Amino acid sequence: MTNQTYDEQELQRSLQQSVQKLRQEEKNASLFQEYGADNKTADSEPENKIEQLETQLESTKKELLAVKQRLQALESNRDEYKNKYFQFKGIFQRQTHTFYLYQSLSTQSRNALHGVFKGNSFESFLACGVQPDNIDTVWEFSRSLALEGNLEDLEILQTIIVYFVKMYNKTHDSPVLAFQETAPGDRFDVDLHIRTQDSKAAGIITKVLLTGLTNAFSGDIIKKSVVEIKS
Numbered sequence: 001m002t003n004q005t006y007d008e009q010e011l012q013r014s015l016q017q018s019v020q021k022l023r024q025e026e027k028n029a030s031l032f033q034e035y036g037a038d039n040k041t042a043d044s045e046p047e048n049k050i051e052q053l054e055t056q057l058e059s060t061k062k063e064l065l066a067v068k069q070r071l072q073a074l075e076s077n078r079d080e081y082k083n084k085y086f087q088f089k090g091i092f093q094r095q096t097h098t099f100y101l102y103q104s105l106s107t108q109s110r111n112a113l114h115g116v117f118k119g120n121s122f123e124s125f126l127a128c129g130v131q132p133d134n135i136d137t138v139w140e141f142s143r144s145l146a147l148e149g150n151l152e153d154l155e156i157l158q159t160i161i162v163y164f165v166k167m168y169n170k171t172h173d174s175p176v177l178a179f180q181e182t183a184p185g186d187r188f189d190v191d192l193h194i195r196t197q198d199s200k201a202a203g204i205i206t207k208v209l210l211t212g213l214t215n216a217f218s219g220d221i222i223k224k225s226v227v228e229i230k231s
Contacts, residue, residue: 098163099125101156109153112141129164130171138164139213139223146209146226147196158210165213180212182225192224199229206230 099122102110110117116134117125128134142157162179169175180192186205188195195201196209205227212225 098160101159105153105156130167132168135164135168142210143226149196154209175216178214178216180214180225182208182211188229192221193227194224196228203229
């Protein structure tokens with residue numbers, strides 16, 4: 001009886017140990033599976049982050065390229081506007097310079113031209129000066145001063161005539177008026193030139209006081225150049 005009890009106890013103990021061992025192995029297997037899954041997730045996280053960073057990098061590169069292209073377009077537009085600004089500034093300065101020259105004429109000359117340049121504003125000066133009849137009047141007044149030997153305002157008047165002839169030509173598809181090609185050293189020609197009162201009757205032109213006008217199409221003389229012949 002005692003021996004039987006002992007054997008049963010040993011068998012029971014052995015079974016318990018086996019059960020505990022199996023439970024431990026099961027537990028270990030479970031832990032191993034969980035650890036492996038965690039490691040797999042942990043291993044995939046850096047890869048996912050790298051992919052995200054690469055995607056962000058590509059997106060950033062595209063944005064930078066777009067910004068660069070916009071900046072280049074702005075630079076191009078800025079240069080274009082800058083060139084136009086200086087172009088218009090130059091035109092405006094030339095226009096105002098001519099107006100200031102007119103205002104610097106002697107009182108006698110400005111009074112004589114009062115019927116040509118009506119008003120005192122810069123705008124009225126331009127509007128009146130570009131009219132062909134007024135160009136003719138200013139030239140004729142300048143001729144009378146040159147023939148009289150009154151040279152005080154002649155250079156300024158010549159500048160004003162040149163300016164408005166160019167302005168008048170710009171109102172047409174092609175130039176209408178041109179300036180006569182006369183220079184010191186040319187031989188005086190009564191068909192081309194008018195000599196001053198104190199000049200010799202013939203000879204070599206020593207000075208051009210007022211440049212004449214021609215028809216830009218035909219070359220016909222419209223206004224003869226006023227010259228001096230001293231030698």
